[in-house]
Amino acid sequence: MNRLFFRFFILVMLSISVAAFIVYFTINRLFGDPLESIARRQAAAQIFLLEQYVDQAPADEWLDRLNKVREVSESRIDLVPIAIARKSLPEQEREAFERGEVVIDIPNKAMFRRVDLTGDKYIGSNEEAIHAQDLPIDIGVALKVEAVRYLIVALALLIPIGFWSRSHWKGLQVLMRVADKFGAGQLKARAQMQPGDSIYPLAERINHMADRIETLLESQRSLLHSVSHEIRTPIARLEFAFELLHDTVQDNVLEKRIGSMQGDLTELKSLVNELLGMARMDSDQPLRYETFDVTETLRACANTLPPSAVSLDVAVPDGMGSYYGDARLLQRATGNLLRNAQKYANARVALSAWRKLGGVTIIVDDDGPGIPESEREKVFEPFYRLDRSRDRNTGGFGLGLSIASKAVSLHGGTLKIETSPLGGARFLITLPAA
Template identity: 70%
Template structure:
C-alpha cells in the first residue's frame, strides 16, 4: 500500500504545486505581484503617515512634519536626488515614480516617492525623492504562512487519500494472494469480499474465472486419469492372452509376431504410467519433502540410463551439499533430461552441477546431438511435442519426459531452460532454489 499511496500522494502534491505556480503567474499578470501587495500592506502605516500627515502640511511646514515623523518612527526617511533614485529602479518602476506613486522595493524593505512633481513644496523639491528604509516588511513570514497553508491542505488530502488507498490496497492484496495461491496449484483459492468493497466486481470476475479454470482442469485431469486407469485393464488382459498364446505357439514367425506385440504393449503400458505421473504432478500437495544430499542423488541417475547408449560424464562440483525437496521427483526430472540427451547424442553426454554464489543449485545436461532450434526451445517442454516424429520413432518415447521434468522442477520453485551446448548439441539448465 505504501508504494501506491506514496505515488498517488506525490502526484496530488505535484498537481497542487503546479496549480499554485499557475495561479501565482495568472494573478501576477492580471492584478500585479501578490508579494508586493503583501509588502505594501505591511508598510501601510508609513505610507499613511507620508500621504495623510506629511503631504497635507503647508509648504513652509512640510519639512518640519517630515522631521517629526523621523523622530517617532524607526523607519529611515531620507531625501535623495531624483537622478540617484532612477539609477536604482527598474524601468517599469521609473514610470510609477514619475507619476508620483509609491514605488515599493520589498527585497530591500524600502520605498521611493517623489517629493513634488511641480516644485510647490519647497525650492528644488521636484528634483528630490523620499527614500524610506528599514520598513517593517517580512516577506519570509508571509511565505511561511503560505507554506503552513500548503502543509495543512496536504495533510487534509493525505488522510482521505490514505483511507481510500488502504481500502483499495487491502482488496488488491487479497486478489494478489488468490492469484499467487492459484498459480501455485491451489485451484480452490478464491477472493472473499463484502459486496460493499470497491473492487468487489473485479473479485467476482476473478472468482468466476478461477472456478471456470478449475472446472476445466479437473475435467481434463479426471478424463486423463480415468482413461489411463481404464487402459490398464485391457492391457493386462492382452498381456495375459499373449502369454497364453506364446505357450501354445510353435511357429517361429508367430513367436516373432507375438514378441513384437508384447513390445507394443510394453510401450503402451509405459505411456499409461507416464500419463498417470503427469496427473499426479498437477498439485504441490503431491510433493514429499525431505532433506537429502544432492551429489549421491544425481549420481544415481546413471542406473536409469540405457547401458547401450553413450556413457554419461559426471562433473559434480565439490560442496553441493544438501537441499530440501522431493528426492524421488527431482531425481526423476534429471534422469528424464539425461535420457533425452542420451537418445539424441552421438557419443557424448555430460551432467554438471554446482552451487552458485547466491545459494541456488544449477544442474546442466549437455549432449553432442543435433541440438534444438531456438524457435523450438520452449515448446519441447509441452506434453507430446516432438521435434522430429520420424526420428522419435527410432529413438522411442512419447514426448512426456521433458514435460514431466518441467513440472517437477516447477513444483520446487525452480526453472528449466533449453539452450545450445558447447558440445554442439542441446544444453538443458535446471535451476533450483537452495
C-alpha cells in the first residue's frame, strides 16, 4: 500500500517538473528566452548609454562619447573586429548580431553589438563591434526566484493532494487489514467506515461480497457437516447388519461378497471421516494451539504408520526443541504425506527434518514414479487424483494431500512438491517461527 502512494507522489513530482520544463520552452518559443529578458533588464543601464547617449552623437563625436562612457562605466567596453565577435557568439545569436541588435552573452556576463552597418560612425566602423564585459548580470537570483515560484506551485498542489491521498490511504489500509483477516479465515471481519469516507462505496461492496462469501461457505460447511453426520447413522446400521449377516451365512461365495461389501462400507466410513475433518478445518477456530516437542511428534507420526513392505528411514535429529501450534493437525499432515508416499514408493520412504531460525522444515521423500510438474499444484485440490491412482488398489479419495496442505497453511507455512533425490516425489513442509 505504501508503494502505491509512493509511486503516486513520484508521479506528481515528475508531472510538476515536466510541466515546468514545458512552460519554460513554450515561453521561450513564443516570447523568447526568459533568462535573456532578465539579463537584458539587468544590463539595461549599459544598453541605454550605448543606444541613447553614444549612438545619438554626431559622427565626429561618436568615439569621444564612447570613451566618456568607458571612463564612468564599471563595465569594460572594447572595440573588436567583427570576425572575433562572430566567433564568440553561438550560431542562433548571429542573425540578430548581423542586424545590428544587442546580443547578450549570459554565461560570460557580456554583450556584443555592431558599431553600425554602413560605416558612418568612422572609417571602418562597419567592420568592428562593441564588446562590453563585466556587466551586472546575475541570473542566479532569477533562477532562485523561479525555483521558489515553482516550489510554491508544487506545494499548493501537493498539500491538497496529500490530504486527499491520506484519507484514501487510511481507508485502503482498513480494507487491507480486513482482507488479511478474511483471507486468514475470520469470515466475520468487515470494514467499518463512515458514509462520508472517500472509499465508503468500495468498502460497502467489499462488505456485501464478504457477506455473500460467508453465507455460501457457511451453507456449504453446514451441508457437509449435516450430510456427513446423517450418513454415519445408516453406516453404523449397515455395519451392524453385516456383522449379523456374516455370522449366519454359511455359503463361502456369499460370505466373500459380504466381506467385499463390508470393505466398501469401511471405505465409505473413511470418506465421511475425511469430510468431517475437512469441515472442522474450515471452522472459525480450527487450530488448538499448544507447545509440543517436534522430535517426539514426528517420530510418533512415523511409528503410527500401517505395516508395509516399503522401508521407512527416519532422520529426525534429537533436540529439535518445541513448537507452538496444533500438534494434532501437523501430525495428521505429516502422516498423510507418509501414507501417500507408502502407496507409490517402490521400496523406500524417508522422513527428515531440521530447524532453522525458529522455523521447522519437514521432508518426505519416496522412490516412486514421482509427480509431473504440471500436476503438482492440482494434487492439493480436494478429490483430485492422478490417473494412475484411480483404481481401487491404491485406495484414497484425493483428500489426504488437500488436508495436509490446509493444515500447513493454517499455521502460515507452505507445502511444496519437488523431485526427490530418491527418484520419486519430495514433499517439503516449511513452518515459520511460531
